[in-house]
Amino acid sequence: MAPHTEQLTRSAAVQLRGLTRSFEDRTVLDGIDLDIPAGQFVALLGHSGSGKSTLLRAVAHLDHEVVGSGQLTAPERVSVVFQDSRLLPWRRVLDNVLLGLDGKEAEQKGREALAEVGLKGRERAWPNELSGGEAQRAALARSLVREPELLLADEPFGALDALTRIKMHTLLRELWKRHRPSVLLVTHDVDEAIVLADRVLVLDHGRIGLDLTIDRPHPRSYRDPLLGEYRERLLAALGVTEDHK
Amino acid sequence: MxxxxxxxxxxxxxxxxxxxxxxxxxxxxxxxxxxxxxxxLAPGKPWPASRLVGPLLLIALWAAASAAGQLDTGAIPAPWTVLRTGVNLWTDGTLTTDVLTSLERAAYGFAIGLTAGVTLALASGLTRSGEALIDGTVQLNRAIPTLGLIPLFILWLGIGETFKIAIIAIVVYIPIYLNTHAALSGIDHRFVELAEVQGLSKVQFIRQIVIPGALPGFFVGLRLGVTGSWLGLVVLEQINATSGLGYMMFQAQNYGQSDVILVGLLIYGVFGLLSDTAVRLIERRVLSWRRTLSS
Structure with a gap:
């Protein structure tokens, strides 16, 4: 955690007050206020360099060397899914899922988590025997097995092909429904945000430019015309004007 | 324009x-x-026992040239002469003693060098104070040709076994230290983040991420170290020995027994090959997670 960041008393799952982070003399996050209620699925959109990863890393306490101020509360159990699966190549899949845990009970949970993400039977495989999608499933299992109150995902599907990504969207949504952690999903993909999240934030110049609640039932289809409105509002907030005539 | x-x-x-x-x-x-x-683009399936093909071909050429009378038997005796000399030396017991002496030196020197290399690399790769104390010193040691230390070591330790083992240990520890240290300090930053996210303790981080991640580098150093131990041995035994394979060869040189010299060289070669193969086998078992071109 960056210095000068006090812990707030715990109420909402995530609470940010005046969160500021800067690199050199460039302010990346400029006094962000944000509450994420427990169990909410939030997507964070923004251009590259808009500070969305910085925000996620701050919440994950991964920004030791970054100058910053403000107040931040996050739950005890936080899991992070990175863009790369970040599996240790010298540990078998199950041992990767169990990284940092030990005991028979943990192993049982690890097996269940792998089954949940559709990797039953691959427990003894080496990470470099997995496809990109499978590796990312294993990474999801690794984050699930700790029963997180908050799941942080930094463009977790960015490196996957389009078909695999759609399957992963369904999987992530299912897992969320079953375990109900709060989710903060960082993405640059507007459609991904709309299909998955109940609330979409747009980060612009270090501030939250748009906070949009998407009140549509799940599962959502990419072709749902009603989602088009949300898309246009989000694209406008991102400074993209769509010319579809 | x-x-x-x-x-x-x-x-x-x-x-x-x-x-x-x-x-x-x-x-x-x-x-x-x-x-x-x-x-x-991969070179395809490896041949069975492919490492033996080259040496066997060389021996075949040697035998053919000897049989055809193309070689001066005083300089390069025929393979069967060398073999007969080897058997004779073995049966009268001198070869056994010399081989055992040499093996003992190599083994002691290697064991000490391995321990020192790994210990120093861990101390220097895992702690800042260790790095400040050790790394520069080892780099300095590396810059001095180890075999150049022989005269000084003889003065300090006498011409007995101690100085020979010390020299071999130095030849062995340097590549092991360098490669292990580089691998330890070159740990992928993404894995450091992962360890933090997963809440690993410092000890868990070192045991589960840093050390397994450094093993490939360690094995590179280990193979260089094994080769180094034989190299050091050959030089030491040819210059400053009163027993051992090198001494046997040195004596043979005085009496013009080229077959005995060849017996010594062959034994060195066989030992070198065997120890390298042993390290490769261990490496393949330990690093079985790596699917490389050679597997």
Missing amino acids: TTSASTSTTTTGTTTTTLPAVAVTADDGPRVRRRQRRRG
């Missing part, structure tokens, strides 16, 4: 319009056929 500028624009103009069309027509057909024939 104006003419050259105008010509350059016309040439670029023509090439840009013609190039794509030419490329498509000329390349399309052959490219498809080439793809079908393609066998992949």
Whole structure:
């Protein structure tokens, strides 16, 4: 955690007050206020360099060397899914899922988590025997097995092909429904945000430019015309004007 | 100036319009056929016992040349002469003693060098204070040719076993230290983040991430160290020994027994090959998670 960041008393799952982070003399996050209620699925959109990863890393306490101020509360159990699966190549899949845990009970949970993400039977495989999608499933299992109150995902599907990504969207949504952690999903993909999240934030110049609640039932289809409105509002907030005539 | 500028624009103009069309027509057909024939860039399945093919071929050539009388038997005796000499030396017991002496030296030196190399690399790779104390010192030691230390070590430790083992240990520890240290300090930053996210303790982080991640580097150093131990041994035993394989060869040189010299060289070679193979086997077992070109 960056210095000068006090812990707030715990109420909402995530609470940010005046969160500021800067690199050199460039302010990346400029006094962000944000509450994420427990169990909410939030997507964070923004251009590259808009500070969305910085925000996620701050919440994950991964920004030791970054100058910053403000107040931040996050739950005890936080899991992070990175863009790369970040599996240790010298540990078998199950041992990767169990990284940092030990005991028979943990192993049982690890097996269940792998089954949940559709990797039953691959427990003894080496990470470099997995496809990109499978590796990312294993990474999801690794984050699930700790029963997180908050799941942080930094463009977790960015490196996957389009078909695999759609399957992963369904999987992530299912897992969320079953375990109900709060989710903060960082993405640059507007459609991904709309299909998955109940609330979409747009980060612009270090501030939250748009906070949009998407009140549509799940599962959502990419072709749902009603989602088009949300898309246009989000694209406008991102400074993209769509010319579809 | 104006003419050259105008010509350059016309040439670029023509090439840009013609190039794509030419490329498509000329390349399309052959490219498809080439793809079908393609066998992949990996060198294919390894041959069984492929490492023995080269040495066996060399021995065959040697035998053929000897049989044809093409070699001066005083300089290079025939393989069967060397073999007979080897058997004779073995049965009268001198060879056994010399081999055991040499093996003992190599083993002691190697064991000490291995322990020192790994311990120093861990101390220097895992702690800042260790790095400050150790790394520069080892780099300095590396810059001094170890075999150049022989005269000094003889003065300090006498001409007995101690100085020989010390020299071999130094030859062994340096590559092991360098490679292990580089691997330890070059740990992928993404894995450091992962360890933090997963809430690993410092000890868990070192045991589960840093050390397994450094093993490939350690094995590179280990193989260099094994080779180094034999290299050191050969030099030491040829210059400053009163027993051992090198001593046996040195004596043979005085009496012009080239067959005995060859017996010594062959034994060194066999030991070198065997120890390297042993390290490779261990490496393959320990690093079985790596699917490389050679597996």
